[in-house]
Structures are given as structure tokens and as C-alpha cells.
Amino acid sequence: MMELEERHDMRRAFTLIELLVAMAIMVMLMSMLAYIYASSRKIFTECTETTELYQRIRTAFEMLEREWMTVKVTHDMEFFDDAQPWNGHYDEVGDDVPGVYGSSERSYGLREHLPGALRNLLKYVASAAVYGNTYTDRSSVRRRADIIYFKSMTTIKGRLREALIMYKIDDGPLSAKPPGLPVLKKYVLYKTDSGSPPYQEEPSDKNGQDICVGVTDMRVDYYYDDPTDSKPPDWLTVKDGKVKEFCYRGWGRILDDGRLTVPDSTGESFDYPDLDQFRQIASGDKMYLYSGYPNEKQNPGLPDDRKWKTVDDGDYRIERIEYENNKPYIVFARKWPGLPTHINRLRFRCGYLPAAIRVTLRIVNRRGRMPRTVSRIIRLRSR
Secondary structure, rough: HHHHHHHHHHHHHHOOOHHHHHHHHHHHHHHHHHHHHHHHHHHHHHHHHHHHHHHHHHHHHHHHHHOOOOOOOOOOOOOOOOOOOOOOOOOOOOOOOOHHOOOOOOOOOOOEEEEEOHOOOOOOOOOOOOOOEEEEOOOOOEEEEOOEEEEEEEOOOOEEEEEEEEEEEEOOOOOOOOOOEEEEEEEEEEEOOOOOOOOOEEEOOOOOOOEEEEEEEHHHHHHHOOOOOOOOOOOOOOOOOOOEOEEEEEEEOOOOOEEOOOOOOOOOOEEEOOOOOOOOOOOOOOEEEEEEHHHEOOOOOOHHOOOHHHOOEEEEEEEEEEEEEEEEEEEOOOOOOOOOEEEEEEEEEEEEOOOOEEEEEOOOOOOOOOEEEEEEEEEEOOO
């Protein structure tokens, strides 16, 4: 009886082949489960990183858009103490404001954060501006890294304040992984209430505020509304190493009828010859006139009301702009005392804004992968 039971038990045991087949099936099942788990984990990680990418991009765009929507139309960007206080404006001629030049003694301006090749483009930037800039990354790829500079309202230590703002791409710290992951940064300069120091960056360590880690490219395009052109506007790009300052500047003269025309009697006109003919300004805008000189040589003994004095420096409201043979003549609204006439040579500045800017960001994840490119159009004004 026992012998029969032993034989019966032997017949119920697994053979070696059955064990091998079972093990193979188990290995296949475990491999499939591991593959499914790894794939799910990869998809989850990629989705999380993609969500984080777009969240960072959205945060950067929202901050940019919020500040650009309150950008100040100005021809006097810097709010430093003026060496000629009677006109309330900074004058390139004669004034000395160390912050503008990034002086080592009193370095107040944001100019020191510009790349070295761009610092000397302009002696004084009087309005919102776009700097065309490129750099070569660690993979020897040439990338666009435009810089935008403007005056607007921003939150500083919980308080909304007027400030000078600059957005630019900086290399990240070498301790980052991967090393040198670029960062979109925001630099802010504001006037303190105490006056000591009179101007201060926020944050005060002058390292700027990290807005978006992993931004490898920033391209800023702009376009104008031209009332004389029936064609749709084209997006314009600032060339590498150049700057687009949204301000009419140059030399002009005041005729006997009180209209301003360019060029002046020496033939000088706009500081930048590619400017249009005052198409971006209109009635009600203000133009800063200063450093005027009467035509004494041709008209000796001019009466006082035809001599430009320092007290005549200041903003003049534009009544209208007339075009004769496509040449502009600006008529100012009279103020008391009246605008001196027959002025042979004087400086003018008049800030404006483009109709819109288009900001394009290319961003990678924190491992330097998954590049995404996103653009946003920020409309500024309309005529």
C-alpha cells in the first residue's frame, strides 16, 4: 500500500522541463511588468517635467506681460539726481550721473549687467530699449539672448514701485546639474525713500532675481503701426550687437512760426538715421527740448524772446504734426512764456512705444533636455 502511495506522489511532482517553462513564463511576466512600470514611470516623469516647463514659461510670461502693460512712455528713463535741476531731466550734455555709466565710485545703473560688447552702444538710454545679443553655449551652438530694458511698476518688498527693469539670460552656477544651465533673470533698480543709498538694486546683492531656470534663448521682436502704410506690419528684430531705443532723439531748429523741423541749420538731424519721420507720436504727446542756441551770427542782437535760455529747457506738448513733402514739422501748444523762435540748434527727445512686442523663449528641463519653444505677443498701444 505504501509503495502505491509513493508512486502516486511521484506522478504528481513537476518535471524539470515543466519547472523551466514555468520559470521562463515568470521571467517574461516580470520583464513585462518591469517594462510597463519603467515606461509608466518615464511617461509620468516626462509629463511632470513638461508640466513644470510650461509652468515656468507661463510664470515668466505673466511677469513680463504684467510689467510691460504698465511700461512708461518716457524720454527720461533714469531718475537720478540731475546736475541741472531747473529742467527736471537728465541731459547728455553737461550732466554727470555715475549710475548711467556704471562708475566704480557710485555704481547705480543696470548698465554693468550688460555684456561688455553692449555697454558702450549708447551714452544714455532715455527710453525702453531692446538690445540684440547672442552667445555660444557649451555645445558650441550660437543662441539668441536679447535683453529688454524699460521703466515700469513692479513689486519691491511687498510694495508696488516705479523702477528700471532689465530682463536678460545669465549662465547658471557651475554647481548646477548640468553645469551652467542658463537662467532668465530680472534686474531692478529703484529710488530709495531714505536717500542713503539714493538708489538700490533689488535684491541688494546685485545678483538679480531668478525668473526661469533653463531658458537658453530669448528673442524679442517688435512692430509699428504706420498710418501711411497699407501693408500689414512686419516684425522687426534688433541685429546682434545693436540696440533699438524707442525714442526720437537728435538736433532740430525752431522756425519763426514756432514749428520744429529737422535737420538743424548745420545739417544734423536724428541721432539714428533709420528712424521714421515721427510716425509713432501724435497730438498730446510731450517732447523734451533743451540745449538750444539762437542764430546770433546771422541775426545779431536778437531780442530776449528769441534766445534760448536754460529756463526754456523742458517738456513741450505737441499740438499736431504737419508733413510737407514728407518732411515733418511739429507744432507745439503754446505755453507761458511762449516757445522761443528762430532757434538755430537745439536737442530734442521724445519717447514712444511700438505697437507690440513678441517674446520667444526656448527652455529646457533641469537636466538640459526636452527643449520647448513658446512665443507670446504683448500688445502695448494703438493709434
